[in-house]
Amino acid sequence: MMRNRVQCIVPPHVLEAIEANGTPEQRAWAAATLSVDATVRADRAEAPTAPPHPAADLTAHRRVYDAGNTTSLPGTLVRGEGDPASADVSVNEVYDGFSTTLDLYNQVYSRNSIDDAGLDLIGTVHYSTDFNNAMWDGGQAIFGDGDGDIFNRFTIAVDVIGHELTHGVTQYTAALAYRNQSGALNESMSDVFGSLVKQYHAFPRQTAEQADWLIGAGLWAPRIRGAALRSMKAPGTAYEDPLVGKDPQPATMDGYVTTRQDNGGVHINSGIPNHAFYLAALNFGGYAWEKAGRVWYSALTDRSLSSNAGFLDFARLTVQKAEALFGSGGRQRIHDAWARVGIST
Ligand SMILES: [Zn+2]
Structure with missing residues (x-):
């Protein structure tokens, strides 16, 4: 099943x-x-397609494991729920990033962990050696250390942790197929809620106007000319460097990329719904999770959203949700955001 494919934060075009x-x-x-990405994908090919039975208790527990620079998963348990802080910064970043993500979903959207039934959160750090990626494999989050030359450790950015766990939320809700437009929507959901985790976690909390809307700021090592992996505010401008190339993301449908690479450009065309969300958040103003985020969350979790939904299907559903939640003014703000990326609802 597509949803059990490994989903990486660093797209293949960079590698x-x-x-x-x-x-x-x-x-x-x-x-x-x-x-290695391909190996993990193959390992998970036989994974069960039905969600695991929900935990009996409704409180998600966090478990952080150390792979010890091997590729065996999950590795050795190094910090369970309630355990004191570790001497290992990556362990603590994952443990804290998990709770920040749980808080956003629970406090703002009344969602009880990624499956809405208290599923425990599992993360593995120090995966492989100098591994330049972070992933969701259908059952857990996995973080590489980076090689220190091109990438820093992948636990450094809380939005990346939120991004990986949101792949879990999508898996348990719309299960957007990880190819073409539905795959780009899947990637975009992870960027949207990953960015909201970062804005909600910031002290003080950030409004849509204050947020940087970057995904993975701090991941590039100093020698790389780039601010982040992606920009929701200005897709296509996150990095430009002789070694890693230029950010290929379009902001509007005029730049839509048709390709067989990257599962049909799931990390490329996600720039379009990402930018629509940014514009919607700016149209509402204030904290992005309160209005634009609520509209997106309502659409993602609506049973009518098909796993093969395209951009227009999702856009139309957000317009309906905006009207139901925030009346005709809300509807107009969302309609306008999609129109500006070239999608007429
Ligand atoms: Zn992803």
Whole structure:
């Protein structure tokens, strides 16, 4: 099943650029990273397609494991729920990022963990060696250390942790198929709620106007010319560097990329719904999770949203939700946001 495919934060086009432009050593690890992704995907091919039975208690517990720079999952348990802080910064970043993500979903959307039934959250740090990615594999989040030359550790950005767990939320709700437009919507949901986790977690909390709308700020090592992996405010501008290439994301349908790479451009065309969400949040003003976020969450969790939904299907559903939640003014704000990315609802 598509939903059990591994879903990575760093898209293959970045790894392929490094494979083409890097030193022999960099080329070797880029190839290795691409092939490890494929290995994890293969390992999970036989995973059960039905969600696990919900936990009996309704409080999600966090469990952080250490893979010890191997690829065996989940690894050794190093911090369970309620355990004191670790001496390992990555362990604590995952433990804290899990609770920040649980808080947003619970306090704002009344959702009880990613399955809405208190599912425990499992994360593994120090996966593989110098591993340049973070992933959701259908059952847990996985974080590489980065090689320190191109990427820093992947636990450094709380929006990346929120991004990976939101793949779980999508898996348990609309189960958007991870290819073409439904796949780009799946990626976009993770960026939208990952960014909301970051804005909600900031002290003080950030309004739509104050937020940077970057995904993965701090992930690039200093030598790379880039602010982040993606920008929801200005898709296509997050990085430009001789080694890793240029951010290929379009902001509007005029730039829609038709490709067989990256499952049909799921990390590329996600720029379009990402930018629509940014514009919707700005149209409402204030905290993005309160209005635009509520509209998006209502649409994502509506049973009428098909796993094969395209951009227009999702856009129309958000317009309906906006009207139901916030009246004709809300409807107009959402309609306008989609129109500005080239989608007429
Ligand atoms: Zn993703």
